[in-house]
Amino acid sequence: MFRPRYFIPALTSLALLACSQATPGPCPPQAAPVDSSAKIVEAVPAPLPTVELSLWQDGATRKALEDFVKKVTTEGSPDFVPVAERIAVFDNDGTLWSEQPMYVQLAFALQRVKELAPQHPEWAKKPAFKAALDDDFKALAATGTPGLLEIIGATLGNNTAEEFEKIASDWLKTAQHPKYQRPYTELTYAPMVELLEFLRAHDFKTFIVSGGGIAFMRPMTESAYGIPPEQVIGSRMKVSYKDGAIHREGKFDFLDDGPGKPVAIYEQIGRRPILAGGNSDGDFPMLEWTLRQDRPHLALVVHHTDAERETAYDRESHIGKLDKALDAATAEDAQDKGWVVVDMKNDWKKVFAFEEDGQTPEPAPAQ
């Protein structure tokens, strides 16, 4: 009904325009449509975005990503995908930032166990909490997912939305990774952050779809990845509304992992992605769902092969186990099906932004 158009008086030899910084994606690069009813002498096409995959080694992986983006964005190509359908989804832990030696959110919850324990004498009798208080990670692991969810619920819940946002933000500002002695927010993978920007420069809408808690991630995704809260999907705590406030009830309601990922994408995005990235078997259903469609599709698997700059792990790891998805992504027909495996050691010029010359610096002394 209304189609706002912007008339840009061209007064000088060069004019610099930038879209809103709060908008994750830049303006689309297509040539500006011309309204023939207006007194236009000549339309000025916008140049192509200049974001490149500069942190990716020149090789098959980088080429597969570039080729995919090129074919879905080339108008007239049989593989062209309209802007609105360029949905790309990414797991977070182990795909966009480090998940070793443990999920960041778990490190947060374990610290909260110790902080809150004086108010909860009953925890001493609960196996998962006792293990956490004793730093007995073997006993903690033995309590399995139910034990972890119980700890996360009890330590990160029982507050309002605003209270938790402050607790999570404050922790992320001060906590440090045990190995690198840096804030966890610096443990994002620089080539993946670059890939997100590359995709957005080609009018993809980027989403996070993580097993991590949705409210834990949201305070950091905009600054770390350029992804706003409403494009973050994650596990959810049971919440309720009362008297003007959202109350987080301390119990898990939805686990955004395995088959939960396509379910959550269907519920929150309502479209099937054409590109998905993950690093573990928990991402397999999301990757498989992305591949099983007629439109162009690509499933990216981040394979942790770099023992020097990060941690090498896959089939036997308790965290980020990559077995079934690695079989699928390396099968003989995998490339034809749309699988692309990132070999972190060989495909990435650097892992973290803070590296110099492709080497992880020695950890700084503890403060």
Add this chain to the structure above:
Amino acid sequence: MFRPRYFIPALTSLALLACSQATPGPCPPQAAPVDSSAKIVEAVPAPLPTVELSLWQDGATRKALEDFVKKVTTEGSPDFVPVAERIAVFDNDGTLWSEQPMYVQLAFALQRVKELAPQHPEWAKKPAFKAALDDDFKALAATGTPGLLEIIGATLGNNTAEEFEKIASDWLKTAQHPKYQRPYTELTYAPMVELLEFLRAHDFKTFIVSGGGIAFMRPMTESAYGIPPEQVIGSRMKVSYKDGAIHREGKFDFLDDGPGKPVAIYEQIGRRPILAGGNSDGDFPMLEWTLRQDRPHLALVVHHTDAERETAYDRESHIGKLDKALDAATAEDAQDKGWVVVDMKNDWKKVFAFEEDGQTPEPAPAQ
């Protein structure tokens, strides 16, 4: 890390730029930031968007909307709200399109009952289905929300995501409103569609938050309202993922009404809106939550006062009951709190886009 900028060579006297048509909001209207390191002779400010509330009578309601948008978008104003936080949410049934004589989705489900009945002899013994088959709306109403949800689940579920999308799209293309003899998609309120565009022209991100089924709405929200699927929140059916497909299980999982609305906004958007619009008590928690914050806020209540052009109803209506929220929105201190009531009869120049001269044409003969 990468901040793509567009250098626009200004070759001629006027250049016309438009953002992607698939992006619901236009480029932000602010003056273009100037990069002093570039060789810029003079920056060219973009003019303000030209979308106006032309379908709204000149009066207090229109002024309240304009004043609110002006104050939150004026940089330097104490009420300025950054672009990323300009979240506006709207109920759908009765707020953006007609919900009389019954919810559009219910009309759809009742037609499906008749179509599918031959395959379901057991329905004859179920009160809600029997009432639907007999066109006995009084008996149907007596089965209450559980009866309606049972019908909607059974008739709109038990299919895959893609199957249902086609069923819903096909129905919306052919079904007609019983009074106006027009497709339901023409029963959107033109001034509200205009308000959505007005807000987006000022860099609001607009969302639907409806009691209607999320998958039923998504096929029509982009074309009807300029709202993409990922900005639609609604009631959800239980779904599961298996073998590359999303299966809709035929049972309700989440009712996005009453206190469910702020809960769903928290889960799917992750920010508190600064503007919310609704028309019934089911919207009250969402409106109240929007008003209870320190940032600027506005709660819009669409009051169905127009018996001639639409239907007049409020406190006693079974559909779209507006009682508690009307009390709150018309209380002595309501204006100070941020309530704005739309009097459809007096505030809107037209209700539907197809009207001529502000009058609803006589219904066309049935075909």
